[in-house]
Structures are given as C-alpha cells and as structure tokens.
Amino acid sequence: MFSRVFIELPIFATVLSLVFVLWGVISSMNLPVEQYPSITPVQVQVTAVYPGADAHTLSQSVAGPIEAQINGVDNILYMTPSSSSNGQMNISVDFSLATDPDIAQVPVQTRVSMALPQLPQAEKQNSVQAQKRPS
Structure with a gap:
C-alpha cells in the first residue's frame, strides 16, 4: 500500500528523493572535521x-x-x-x-x-x- 503511492505519483517520489539527497549533502558539509580520521601512511x-x-x-x-x-x-x-x-x-x-x-x-x-x-x-x-x- 505504501509503495503504491510512489508508483502512482512518480513526480512526488522524484521530488522526495531529491529532498533527501539535498538534505544528506547539506548535513555532510556541516559535520565537524574531527569526524574524519587523519589517515597518513607511515x-x-x-x-x-x-x-x-x-x-x-x-x-x-x-x-x-x-x-x-x-x-x-x-x-x-x-x-x-x-x-x-x-x-x-x-x-x-x-x-x-x-x-x-x-x-x-x-x-x-x-x-x-x-x-x-x-x-x-x-x-x-x-x-x-x-x-x-x-x-
């Protein structure tokens, strides 16, 4: 039943997925630098x-x-x-x-x-x- 909404409304599904992608990109830019490990080979x-x-x-x-x-x-x-x-x-x-x-x-x-x-x-x-x- 839940998937039927996305099948019947493909534009809504596309816009919703783009919102999630944009939200993820903005969130990753706001991560503090300490979250990334310092990886340097010996x-x-x-x-x-x-x-x-x-x-x-x-x-x-x-x-x-x-x-x-x-x-x-x-x-x-x-x-x-x-x-x-x-x-x-x-x-x-x-x-x-x-x-x-x-x-x-x-x-x-x-x-x-x-x-x-x-x-x-x-x-x-x-x-x-x-x-x-x-x-």
Whole structure:
C-alpha cells in the first residue's frame, strides 16, 4: 500500500528523493572535521649524498642496491626513488596503515646497512640515513 503511492505519483517520489539527497549533502558539509580520521601512511625516508655523481650514476650505483635490499621489508605499499644531479638520492618508503611508525624505521635501516657493502667506496664514507617522516 505504501509503495503504491510512489508508483502512482512518480513526480512526488522524484521530488522526495531529491529532498533527501539535498538534505544528506547539506548535513555532510556541516559535520565537524574531527569526524574524519587523519589517515597518513607511515613513511620512512632513505637519503644518501654522493658528491660529484649525476642522477644516472646515483640511480644505478646507490639507489639500485638499496632498493633491492629494502624490497624485502614487510608491509611496504610502495617505494618512490628520486635522484638529483647534485649528488643527492632519496627513497620514500610507504608502509600500510597498520604498521607502527616507530617500528617501521628499524627494518629499513637494517636493510640499508646490508646494502652498504655493495655501494661505491666514496659513498661508504658518507652516511646513508633512514629516518621516519613525521606525520
């Protein structure tokens, strides 16, 4: 019986549904910001400086071995490497949301240490650092 009203009066049904949609949109705009959680993935930055090296040399001789080692760490979503022509290399390692930010840095730093013997001698003298990025 209730559905019969909407079948017989399709314009009324359309207007009523548009009112409900408009009411929902207006209500969602009035929600306080605290209702939305702050979702930022855990991120660890690996940085290295190789003075005098160009971007191609950095990506081949420094970033390659480090990426190969980091690739085995659990809960990694993706890695984003970047090399610049002034001798700086940066690898951004993003972890899943369930990963503890304080613990994520430890396996990355361990894997970076495992990659150090494969790096050029000039790079071994400089420091390769893995730091948790603040959220």
